[in-house]
Each structure stands twice: as structure tokens, then as C-alpha cells.
Amino acid sequence: MLSTTHIRDNKKQVLEGLAKRNFKDAEKTIDSVLDTDERKRAAQTALDQVLAESNKLSKEIGIMFKSGEVQKANILKEKTSQLKEKSKELSELKMQMETELNELLYQIPNIPHPLVPAGSSEEDNEVVFEHGEIPTLNENALPHWELGKKYDIIDFDLGNKITGAGFPVYKGKGAKLQRALIAYFLDKNTEAGYTEVQPPLVINEASGYGTGQLPDKEGQMYHIGADDLYLIPTAEVPVTNFYRDTLLKEDDFPICNTAYTPCFRREAGSYGSHVRGLNRLHQFDKVEIVRIEHPENSYAALDSMVEHVKGILNELGLPYRILRLCGGDLGFTSALTYDFEVYSTAQSRWLEISSVSNFETFQANRLKLRFKNKTGKSQLAHTLNGSSLALPRVLAGLLENCQTEKGIVIPEVLRPYTGFEVIN
RNA sequence: GGAGAAAUGGCAGAGUGGUCGAAUGCACUGGUCUUGAAAACCAGCGAGGGUCACACCUCCGGGGGUUCGAAUCCCUCUUUCUCCGCCA
Numbered sequence A: 001m002l003s004t005t006h007i008r009d010n011k012k013q014v015l016e017g018l019a020k021r022n023f024k025d026a027e028k029t030i031d032s033v034l035d036t037d038e039r040k041r042a043a044q045t046a047l048d049q050v051l052a053e054s055n056k057l058s059k060e061i062g063i064m065f066k067s068g069e070v071q072k073a074n075i076l077k078e079k080t081s082q083l084k085e086k087s088k089e090l091s092e093l094k095m096q097m098e099t100e101l102n103e104l105l106y107q108i109p110n111i112p113h114p115l116v117p118a119g120s121s122e123e124d125n126e127v128v129f130e131h132g133e134i135p136t137l138n139e140n141a142l143p144h145w146e147l148g149k150k151y152d153i154i155d156f157d158l159g160n161k162i163t164g165a166g167f168p169v170y171k172g173k174g175a176k177l178q179r180a181l182i183a184y185f186l187d188k189n190t191e192a193g194y195t196e197v198q199p200p201l202v203i204n205e206a207s208g209y210g211t212g213q214l215p216d217k218e219g220q221m222y223h224i225g226a227d228d229l230y231l232i233p234t235a236e237v238p239v240t241n242f243y244r245d246t247l248l249k250e251d252d253f254p255i256c257n258t259a260y261t262p263c264f265r266r267e268a269g270s271y272g273s274h275v276r277g278l279n280r281l282h283q284f285d286k287v288e289i290v291r292i293e294h295p296e297n298s299y300a301a302l303d304s305m306v307e308h309v310k311g312i313l314n315e316l317g318l319p320y321r322i323l324r325l326c327g328g329d330l331g332f333t334s335a336l337t338y339d340f341e342v343y344s345t346a347q348s349r350w351l352e353i354s355s356v357s358n359f360e361t362f363q364a365n366r367l368k369l370r371f372k373n374k375t376g377k378s379q380l381a382h383t384l385n386g387s388s389l390a391l392p393r394v395l396a397g398l399l400e401n402c403q404t405e406k407g408i409v410i411p412e413v414l415r416p417y418t419g420f421e422v423i424n
Numbered sequence B: 001g002g003a004g005a006a007a008u009g010g011c012a013g014a015g016u017g018g019u020c021g022a023a024u025g026c027a028c029u030g031g032u033c034u035u036g037a038a039a040a041c042c043a044g045c046g047a048g049g050g051u052c053a054c055a056c057c058u059c060c061g062g063g064g065g066u067u068c069g070a071a072u073c074c075c076u077c078u079u080u081c082u083c084c085g086c087c088a
Helices: A004-009 A012-022 A025-066 A072-107 A143-152 A156-162 A173-192 A205-210 A236-243 A295-316 A360-368 A391-401 A412-418
Strands: A126-132 A229-231 A248-249 A253-262 A283-293 A319-322 A337-342 A349-360 A369-372 A378-380 A382-390 A407-408
Touching: A004 A012, A004 A025, A012 A025, A012 A337, A025 A072, A025 A126, A143 A253, A143 A391, A156 A378, A173 A283, A173 A295, A173 A382, A173 A391, A205 A236, A229 A283, A236 A283, A236 A360, A236 A382, A283 A295, A283 A319, A283 A360, A283 A391, A295 A319, A295 A337, A295 A349, A295 A412, A337 A391, A349 A360, A360 A369, A360 A382, A382 A391
Parallel strands: A248 A369
Antiparallel strands: A126 A319, A253 A283, A283 A382, A319 A337, A337 A349, A349 A382, A369 A378
16 A cells, blocks of 8 residues: 555656556546545544643643532533534544545555556566576477376366365375475575565455455455455465564564465456466465565565576576566556566466565555664565465476476476476 | 453553553663773653644554543453363
8 A cells, every 4th residue: 555645745656657557547546545635634633633622621620620629620521521522523534534545545556666667468568587498398298287197196176076176186296296396495495594484374354454465356365254364365465464563673674584385366257278277276385485675675685586586497497587567467566576487388388487576665554564764763664575486387387398208307406305306 | 162360662560530651670772981891870762643843632452432531440352371171
């Protein structure tokens, strides 16, 4: 959520940013934010004055009672009763303004970084880096869902039976490969200075608001009605919310966490061939990296996260590219996002396997995540996160690109984790 | 699941209806002293809103209520602790 003071002080820049995102009615929305904010503050000021008067009188009444001037006190009591009614009205007005203001602010996405290219769809994303050679596979190369069946390592039908579509069962070497990838990713992240954490897999409503899943993306999360909790769509949510309502010191930075969790997404409205196999699931595994940074360092941190993910993909030997997302494809809460895509040779398409973003103060504002700066004032921190990495599509790319006539050859770096070299 | 107790500033911990945003100690920051450090002493030290700056307003787990006035009384929710039950 953007802060009203930021909007007030940088109106022009905000409008330009929203234009880059093709945000409709930007001017109208921003104007009504500013107007509502002004009315909110007017109500606040009026309320404060009434309360000040009432506090003063109450103190006087106290003194009168002590000195026995009961009659005089009773006259003042009348007066404060009136003030009380007035304050009730004003505080209702103020709350109403606050609600209206928040509803407006919840609709406004983050302002894109200047590097974000203009554009309306994924076609306008900018390819900033490519690496690795696309392997030439033999003629009867298979997509991963066929490979999963052939080697009996991924069972979509079994998952279908016990739960439903989008919940595969990993078996044998497939299950072990999953575990190997998780352990490998966590080790790489830990080596790079991230502290491993294990968060809960369900979150409460406040956490959903903190990172921006609520109120707008409610339908994307699984909701547990009886306890009013949500299954996490990504480790970003619980881990970033560790720092909700927190006042940090400058030397607490940087805060670097990594977490493996399953992720649960309803993916309402997704269908068709691009969701086939592991391409899009309701439950999948992901290792996430989350950072809390000083605003001055957040873009250096973003770059270092990108370099880190690159390092892992280089080691795995998968062909990949990095995209800078355009305004139209950028996530609601992000200011700048780099997507990593692995090339799936058997499907002849790119698969997104990581998304690394700087949210600047957008999440921190809702989270009330601040730090005390050098001048002693509290200031919003910057939050960042990225996948490092998401399993199913890495697995898909790996199965498809590493298939040979003898079977699927496991990349060398994973062999200490799997304990086997080939799936056949 | 049942019974009881509790929740106060970074931490510990006073405060049971009025001048309490809150004693005291520790921690922290600045200063004096010291070759330096420690100790001692002096001063400062919660957050949010508001203001050029003051004033002023809000916050003692969350929400609601009683009262002219609530950290303090009442209701409710959450969490923690103790006991009982159940279970890994």
C-alpha cells in the first residue's frame, strides 16, 4: 500500500508510474485519495479539539470534587456530556474517512521503478540475460508428464484420486529428487548468508493483509473457514510477516531468510495446455529467499539476489533467461521484478521458475515495518523476495532437458543429495 | 475440552477511578572524571498522528462498554501460565 504522504508529495511521479501499468482512472483515484485524506485529517483535527476541551474540563471537575464544590462540578458535567456526544460523531466520521481511504489505497498498485519497461503484456517483457545452450534431444524426446509416467516417478492420476487435479504424487526416485532439490537449494541459500527458517503453513487474516494477498487476491488462497486461516500461497507471506509491527535498528540490516515450504494456490480460472503436468499446480514446493533492507541498499540487494539465483542455475546446467517485467506484467505489490525462465526443450517453451522482486516500502507500509534512521526518526524499510527456487518447473526442465536414451541423467551437483546418477 | 491466574515501555517490574504516557532497576545514548577502560556521578531515553516549531490528540494484549474522568471497573476475543481430562 502506498502512503498518502508519498502520494501527496509525489503526485506527478505517481501518476506517471500508474500510467506505465495501464492503471485506469489514475487521476480520478489519486484525487479522491488526496481529498479523502484531507477530510480525514480535518475530522481528526476537529476531534482532537473536542477531546482536548473535554480532557481539560474533566481535570477541573476532579479538582472541584476534591475541594467540595459539588454544584459547580455538576454544571461542568453537563457540558462534558455534550462534548462527548460531539466527539462520538466526529470519531465516527473519522473512522468512516479512514475506511474509505484504505479502500482506495488498496486498489492502487506499487509505483514501478524507472527501469521497468512500458508494455501491456508478457510480450513486452525485456530479456536482459540469456545463458546455456538448448540441448538437442533425440526424436522421441518426451514432455515431463510422459517421462513421469514412463519411469513411474510422478503419478498425476493417483493425486487426482485422493485430492484432485493439480496435486501430483511423487514416487521413488521422483520423491527423492524433490527432497534433493529442496536440500540443495536450502544449502546454497544458507551458504550465501540466508538464515534458514521453518514457518507455519497457515496464516491468519492480518498476515494476509500485511503482504498484500488480502483483500484483493482472496480467491487465490485456500481458506480454512472453521478457524478463519489461510493456507500459504508462498513462504513470502509468513516469513515477511515475521517482521510485521516491528521497529528495527539500522544495524539490524540486512535481514536475510530462506524457507522451504509447500505452497497452495487455487489458481482459479487457469486451464488449457499450459497448465499441463507440473506446469501449474495447486500444491507445489518452493524454497524462498526473503530480505528486509535499508532503502539505500535494496536495489543492490535485488541485484545480488539475481546473481545468486543465476549461480544456482549455472550449476544445474539448465538453459535459462532473465526477464525484466514490463508495467503490464508486473505484480501488484512489486516495483521491479526479474523473472527467471528455464527452457523446456521437449515442450519448446520457457517455464517461469523464479521471480525476484523489490517491493520497496509497499509491503512495509502495510506491515508497519520500520527502522530508526540516523536522525532518530522511524522510516519504512524495504522488503524483497525471490524464489530460489520453485521445484516443479525446475523438475520439469530437468527431466526434459536431461533425458537421454539411457534415462534421465541427474546434474552432478545434485548427485550427493540424490545418491543416484540416473533415473531409468 | 473443563477450572483458575495473568497480559504495562528494549527487558524486568510498580501502579486498582482524577495532576499517569505511566515509579524503580537493567539495557541504551551523550557528558564529567580517566593515559585508556571500568566504576561513580550528571543528563537523555516508547510509539503513532499533528505543527515551521510548540500546543494538542491517541495508544498500558485486541475490540466494545460504564463514568464528567479508565492502565485501574464491566463484557468479549486472543495469547500465556497452573491444575484436570484427552492425545501425539
